[in-house]
Amino acid sequence: MRLENQVCSLQPSKKLHELGLNHPSIFVWEYFNDKAYAVKYYPFAVVRDEFNESNLQIYPAYTVAELGEILPDYLYPKSASGHDRPLFMTKVEDVYIVSILNPNQTMYPRFYSKNEADARAEMLIYLIEDGFIKTNDIP
Amino acid sequence: MELENKVCSFRSAERLKELGVKQESLFYWRKCIEKDRLPSIVYTKGKIISNDYWSAFTASELLNILPAHVNTQKNEPFNNFRIRLQQAILCESTEPLKCVKSHFINYYCDTTSSGENAWMERTLYDNQCHDVNICNALAKMLILLIEDGFIKCG
Numbered sequence: 001m002r003l004e005n006q007v008c009s010l011q012p013s014k015k016l017h018e019l020g021l022n023h024p025s026i027f028v029w030e031y032f033n034d035k036a037y038a039v040k041y042y043p044f045a046v047v048r049d050e051f052n053e054s055n056l057q058i059y060p061a062y063t064v065a066e067l068g069e070i071l072p073d074y075l076y077p078k079s080a081s082g083h084d085r086p087l088f089m090t091k092v093e094d095v096y097i098v099s100i101l102n103p104n105q106t107m108y109p110r111f112y113s114k115n116e117a118d119a120r121a122e123m124l125i126y127l128i129e130d131g132f133i134k135t136n137d138i139p
Numbered sequence: 140m141e142l143e144n145k146v147c148s149f150r151s152a153e154r155l156k157e158l159g160v161k162q163e164s165l166f167y168w169r170k171c172i173e174k175d176r177l178p179s180i181v182y183t184k185g186k187i188i189s190n191d192y193w194s195a196f197t198a199s200e201l202l203n204i205l206p207a208h209v210n211t212q213k214n215e216p217f218n219n220f221r222i223r224l225q226q227a228i229l230c231e232s233t234e235p236l237k238c239v240k241s242h243f244i245n246y247y248c249d250t251t252s253s254g255e256n257a258w259m260e261r262t263l264y265d266n267q268c269h270d271v272n273i274c275n276a277l278a279k280m281l282i283l284l285i286e287d288g289f290i291k292c293g
Contacts (some may be wrong), residue, residue: 065197
């Protein structure tokens with residue numbers, strides 16, 4: 001299985017970085033421009049050189065395990081009358097679905113991808129943007 | 140998060156190799172020559188076929204191997220089970236209170252039975268496979284499925 005399929009793609013990685021997520025990762029995206037970017041194992045990744053590679057940007061390329069560490073197990077209600085809602089992952093054929101199970105058994109929102117890390121990253125972006133998680137609270 | 144927590148344990152890796160799981164992974168466990176030292180993890184993009192290396196599977200690799208659903212071929216219509224992975228707090232001890240965030244995996248029947256909260260309540264295994272390390276939870280489930288004949292290797 002290719003490394004690129006085991007980490008979240010460049011776009012969600014960039015988005016999570018923009019949202020202020022600063023969780024350590026073992027892989028990183030090295031990004032020069034839209035035609036030159038690659039995912040690297042962190043110890044062997046290019047060291048950023050401000051003088052020679054001013055365009056080089058580094059973004060954490062989170063794995064499924066890393067995203068699992070960041071994602072909450074439950075969403076706790078904002079009001080006293082609400083219910084706890086568990087997050088879960090399932091798979092249909094080769095598509096991964098990361099979703100929230102609501103009290104009426106509906107699964108919403110749902111994020112789909114053939115790469116599970118991407119589905120998890122999309123869920124994390126949603127949770128940060130909707131204020132369920134604060135990036136400052138993530139260790 | 141240590142690298143050891145991003146791949147399955149050496150023990151799981153050994154068992155998976157014994158059961159015939161293809162040894163194709165990004166990381167491998169390698170036994171150290173010195174007997175007292177613990178095995179170490181090596182990273183490679185190439186496939187290693189050697190008796191001294193065991194695939195240290197990541198969560199993505201294990202999820203890729205695990206089937207989306209399992210058909211038990213008996214007890215229709217409650218014969219089709221879908222994979223479901225969740226996280227929850229597990230209480231390891233009460234005195235002193237020690238709770239850890241764990242990953243739970245099981246296969247849930249996709250056919251509802253009657254009664255309140257019946258939807259997806261039937262599970263393939265009575266006990267969930269769980270572990271603090273997601274890779275170990277997935278590896279435990281994979282070992283169970285192979286041992287029970289739901290997945291054929293080789």
